[in-house]
Amino acid sequence: MATEDSLSTPRTRQNPAGSALIVVAAWILPGLGHLLLRRWARGLGFFLASGGLALAGFVLRGEIFSLHSDDSFGALGFIADLGSGLFYFVARILETAGPDISHASGDYGTRFLAASGIVNLLGVIDAFGIARGRRS
Amino acid sequence: MLVALMHMSHFGAMVFFALLVSVAFACAGRRSILTRIKYALWCFLLFLAIGVGIAWLMYPLSR
Numbered sequence: 001m002a003t004e005d006s007l008s009t010p011r012t013r014q015n016p017a018g019s020a021l022i023v024v025a026a027w028i029l030p031g032l033g034h035l036l037l038r039r040w041a042r043g044l045g046f047f048l049a050s051g052g053l054a055l056a057g058f059v060l061r062g063e064i065f066s067l068h069s070d071d072s073f074g075a076l077g078f079i080a081d082l083g084s085g086l087f088y089f090v091a092r093i094l095e096t097a098g099p100d101i102s103h104a105s106g107d108y109g110t111r112f113l114a115a116s117g118i119v120n121l122l123g124v125i126d127a128f129g130i131a132r133g134r135r136s
Numbered sequence: 137m138l139v140a141l142m143h144m145s146h147f148g149a150m151v152f153f154a155l156l157v158s159v160a161f162a163c164a165g166r167r168s169i170l171t172r173i174k175y176a177l178w179c180f181l182l183f184l185a186i187g188v189g190i191a192w193l194m195y196p197l198s199r
Binding site for chain 1: 141146152157159163164
């Protein structure tokens, strides 16, 4: 059975600088790290998953946490949100009305935004493993 | 599509979340395309089954 990896050009193990570049690229734009490694399907999957969750979270007016949060929950939320890379910064720029957590949908939006970041961090770890030759 | 997202029901939100997270799990956990699709489907169904199961378990508490 053909795998995605056998369909793509075999990659040699990246040097540390190359791996760092892959990690940064994968964090900035979900899926980009995989695309640079020629894992097209996985890159698309991570982009759609992380992007879809971020878009839903933004549309549902979830809370986008900032660095200066009042409590530890906010700090954890910031780390999770920041994981989505570019989507976090775009959401911060476009957010003008503030979160709407008075409704359940707004609360779902907060979770979606956090899940978007966590999903992308999973993609970053996967891309790093591929770049270092630990994963295929 | 954005309007549909804005007016998602609780169940719709759960299905949407389950679908996208299952895709991400499959991308990270499986190598070949066929096993990835199977794994995504399996994760998605488990998300839904466990979500509905927990909802039923919590139902008596809501009364």
